[in-house]
Amino acid sequence: MAAEEHRVFVPRDTTARSMGADDVAAAIAAGAAGRGEAVTLVRNGSRGLYWLEPMIEVEAGGVRHAYGPVQTADVPALFDAGFLTAGRHALGLGPTEEIPWLAEQSRLTFARVGITDPLSLDDYRAHGGYQGLARAVELSRDEIIGIVTESGLRGRGGAAFPTGIKWRTVLNAEGAQKYVTCNADEGDSGTYADRMVMESDPFVVIEGMTIAGLAVGATQGYVYLRAEYPLAIRIMNEAIEIAKAAGLLGNNVMDSGQAFHMEVREAAGAYICGEETSMLESLEGKRGVIRFRPPLPAVKGLFGAPTIVNNVITLASVPIILAEGAEYYRDFGVGRSRGTLTVQLAGNVRHGGLVEIGFGRTLRELLEDFGGGTATGRPIRAVQAGGPLGAYIHPSQFDTPLDYEAFDEIGGMIGHGGLVVFDDTVDMGEQARFAMEFCAIESCGKCTPCRIGAVRGVEVIDRILSGDDESGNLLLLRDLCDTMVAGSLCALGGMAPFPVISVLDHFPEDLRAR
């Protein structure tokens, strides 16, 4: 009698693997072999419920059921409990799509993430992939850009610049050669959405970049991908080869008669290269020193040519906008923040992971309803939003809605959507010092306020903490922050003081003589 074939999903994403997914996959394969069960192992992406990783799934009666967090020692008991047919077990989480944490999200950009085999083009197409590009090849350049503009999509890397306007600038710029560049130098601590989408759904990045290429007449695309993400580099490279072989990249994209080529370029560990002009210098093979703007990269970018620079999530949001229409996307969100935001819950948080929701939910809802408070069970003292250049948000500000303008009003920023949670054991004086130290380490050195200011910032904070003229040095620190904010050329020196200022304003008791 032939055994029934069971499909078991074990994620292959970095975080799942960091928690032991490879060993669990091996244990399941060995267990199945030992018990004579016919199991097909699929190494899917992660659903992003990271506190449950490794979270495995089985398909039973056409419905996927989840178990997690699974360690290798749990595998024999899972077989005994009949997990292959969704049997009851203490680690059972029920049908995956009904887990409230996931069910309450609006997964548009992350529609396939965790569901499909990242490198299966058939999977990608079966779940709506390449419908956006299929529509784009039927449209004029003007129409594609019109749809992206209508959707209200703004750059998800942090600056929130309207994507359609950027694309139109590139379209209208003079140049025989134009480029699409994807900024995948996701250096902000507390962010991992770019990594997830590249590891778990790489074709959506390729499709988004290809649409961008068609929209502005660019024939070459580069993904500038951080060296700290070796798995994402491998998966993106493999996906590009698969797309080439299928005629989805190359001289005649989807039989449109238009060419689009793509290549991954590995970064080398400089945070500043997430700044767009620095990234372009690096892509040109130079030191990642920032450029003066203007000219904008859209007019004079890579190798002096008109260039789109977009973040991974921005580009990955384009296919569904083309496939479903501008209104569909725009109907999510509030005010001038349209569509969905991919929030990444990180640090000392009980339920860390990826939450994609329409703009407008409050920070408190994210931290409490999704995050479940801190991992340590202690009260939340501070949340750093928007990466190392973002302000530390005080609990009294947690009712702020997640939209770009509302965050701007409280001196914070949404940035790339990372929320790093700290409990009440955090030393905010140390955090302020680190902000300056990080800026000193990562400054490209081009402008003085950043290069020298950050070093002086560390020194002044050290003097305050050691009780050397506390009041005088607190004034000096404010003054230094003002100088850096007003005088730096780019966001690194211009924003590194924000976490420091937030500590001065909201946690002054920690920035005192010890």
Added chain:
Amino acid sequence: MSTQGAGSGKGAHEALVSGIAERHVARPGGLLPALHAIQDELGYIPPEAVPTIAEAFNISRAEVHGVISFYHLFRTTPPGRRTLYLCRAEACQAMGARALEKHTRERLGIGFHETTADGRISLEPIFCLGNCACSPAVMIDDFVYGRVTPQRMDALLEED
């Protein structure tokens, strides 16, 4: 200029370096991929490779040196057998990265950018591995580990 003879102060890796450099010269912005390729092969970029690279790309030695020294992940000395990258960024700080860093330094008896005397492990700081929901995180060579306690670190360092 004559290219014969592997000696003449350009080091033992001259043939390999110039081969890699030649393969990348025609690529737009090919210097970074070339440096990566050299480091992938040798584990580091030997200072004596700089003139060879400069010649191939027709740029000055200072420019090549400038690029190598700008990027944190390029190294100019041979690494230990394994490289331990310890995340120092905020999400990991929130979960005890400072204590983990102290523990690791003490256990290995070295600081950042150093290699143990037996050549087993190089210790490098890193700012974010994108594993921020399972902090603190470290990477050993190219594999990331999450929720690394001091005990888990000891176990990882025991492995070879």
